[in-house]
Amino acid sequence: MTVSHAPQASSLPTRNAAYQQLVAQKNSFLLTMTISFLVMYFILPLLAGFNKPLMASKVMGNITFGYVLAFAEIIMGWVMAAIYVRRAQAFDRMAEEAKR
Numbered sequence: 001m002t003v004s005h006a007p008q009a010s011s012l013p014t015r016n017a018a019y020q021q022l023v024a025q026k027n028s029f030l031l032t033m034t035i036s037f038l039v040m041y042f043i044l045p046l047l048a049g050f051n052k053p054l055m056a057s058k059v060m061g062n063i064t065f066g067y068v069l070a071f072a073e074i075i076m077g078w079v080m081a082a083i084y085v086r087r088a089q090a091f092d093r094m095a096e097e098a099k100r
Contacts, residue, residue, distance in 0.1 A: 018098040019098040022095060033083070036080070040072075040076050041073065044066075047066075047069070048066060
């Protein structure tokens with residue numbers, strides 16, 4: 001026979017408003033970033049597979065739309081990383097405030 005040591009409702013830590021706000025903002029930010037990344041990431045192979053004329057269309061000289069889109073994905077990765085670093089710093093400050 002095993003004994004359950006589940007915490008009592010009265011012994012659970014209460015979360016303050018600052019912590020709840022931090023979690024809500026962080027979850028919202030991460031969901032937005034994840035969806036944005038996945039949409040941009042999957043556009044390239046989907047267009048390459050299903051809309052070859054668009055991908056082969058020349059944008060400037062011998063540069064096709066496919067190359068521009070592929071380059072944009074690389075830039076997107078760096079921009080999203082920079083955005084995340086800035087927001088993570090704000091989240092760190094909010095976490096410090098929530099500890100108090």
